[in-house]
Amino acid sequence: MLSRVPELTDALVARIEEQSAGYRRAGVIAPHDLWRSCHDNLTRLLKLVARAAGDDQDGTDLYDAARSTGRQRAQQRMPLDDVLRSFRLGGRLVWEALIDRARAGEPAGPDELLDLASWVWSVVDDTSAQLAIAYHATERELVRVDEQRRATLWEGLLHGRAKDPAFAAQAALNLGVALDGPYAVVVLDVDAGDDRTGTTLEVRLADVGIVSVWQARPTTLVGLLAVGDSFAALKVLRENAFVPAGLSMTVPTLAEVDVAYRQAVLARDTVPPGRVEVAALADRLPEALLLNSPSLAEALIERRLGPLLKVPMTERRLLLDTLSSWLRTAGSINQTANAVHCHRNTVINRLRRIETITGLDLTDTAAHLELSLALRASWLLPPGPLA
Known part of the structure; x- marks a missing residue:
């Protein structure tokens, strides 16, 4: 045969x-x-x-x-x-x-x-x-090999290599996305090897007409979203992402995804320690500015809240919470009392105590912006005397 x-x-x-x-x-x-x-x-x-x-x-x-x-x-x-x-x-x-x-x-x-x-x-x-x-x-x-190639393309994309048209075209082809956006990037805290979160979010976003691709990195999950409606994307993320996360603003093309990635990381960093939420950079611009200038943020804390550093912890937290609510309610004593669950006279006494300790005149509205920023900075920076 x-x-x-x-x-x-x-x-x-x-x-x-x-x-x-x-x-x-x-x-x-x-x-x-x-x-x-x-x-x-x-x-x-x-x-x-x-x-x-x-x-x-x-x-x-x-x-x-x-x-x-x-x-x-x-x-x-x-x-x-x-x-x-x-x-x-x-x-x-x-x-x-x-x-x-x-x-x-x-x-x-x-x-x-x-x-x-x-x-x-x-x-x-x-x-x-x-x-x-x-x-x-x-x-x-x-x-x-495909995973390594995909990871290499993702890293290049997140670090600005898509400004090279040849690289952008290769990344678009291999990742299955278009060269033109608009695009947004989301960064989520995940454990290494977690691929279920990306799969779930990809399906949920697709249900509202948003195409997305995902890449797991050592401690984060990065999503590239072809967004037509950022509000719809944010809603899906907040309903399905149960870890701290940050969403960038939109960029027009694949070549600017590195900008969106840095924005998403910055938005993620505005989530206070111990909190689980999806932070959109568009809603956290003051916090983002503070995080971008930590030395100035520390100087602002010292300038406006520094004397409070010497107050015992228990009293300090009460005073700071009251001050924060008072600023947030545009100086309303009644609304502040409801927010911090105390009598309006207690709020008045705490505000006077703050003026005595810091030497500030809280009726001077010019200082309110700096006070608000100083409070936000105290929540964002690594744990210190104000923690």
Whole structure:
């Protein structure tokens, strides 16, 4: 039968092209490649059948063609089911040819035919298994390479390399996004290896018509959102993200995603320690300014709240909470009393206490802006005397 391998190869190629829709649909396997693969695997199959029958004692590795086919088809992204189906077609062709040969020669008894069938299909199973092992190993390697390539593209995108048009085009192609936005970036605190949060958010955002792609980094999850409506995106994030997160403002193109990324990180940093919320930079601009100038923020704390640093902790927190509520309510004593759950006279006494300690005149509205910023800075900066 080995002398007929070229003839059998032609027949097998014809069957595969006729019966395997996957090979026709893929269109990635050149005709000479398919013919050579079929030829080599048919040759090995016949030799393995001979070895199973005890007629071939050669110790040569006869699974090399199956492994090579498995690796190559994985690299060509051919579905494994289609590749295994072609092996079964090859096994059926060899079985039919052997039966025809037996009929043309000396008659074979039932036991001999059963043995022959057992050898053929056992060999087909064994070679299919070897092919599948090689296919899966190559597939895992390809996934690892794809992940590394994707991670490299993401890092370049987040660090401004998309300002190079060639890189931007490559990133857009590989990440499946457009060159033009508008885009926003969201950064979430997640544990390493958490890929469920990104999947969940991708689905929820898609439900409201927002396309997104995600990349897990060592301690954060980064999402690139093709936003048409930032309010809709923020609503979805706040309903489905249960970790501290920051959302940037929008940028017009992929080339400016690095700007949006820095904004998202800055927005995330405005979330006070211990709080779980999604902060939009558009709503946290004063806090962002303070975080961008920590030395000035510290100077502002010292200038406006410094004397309070010497007040015992319990009283200090009461005074600061009262001052914060009073500023937030535009100086309303009644609203402040409701906010801090005390009598309005208590609020008045606390405000007088603050004036005595700091030397400030709280009726001077010019100082209110600095006081508000100083309070915000005290919440944002690393724990210190005001904590």
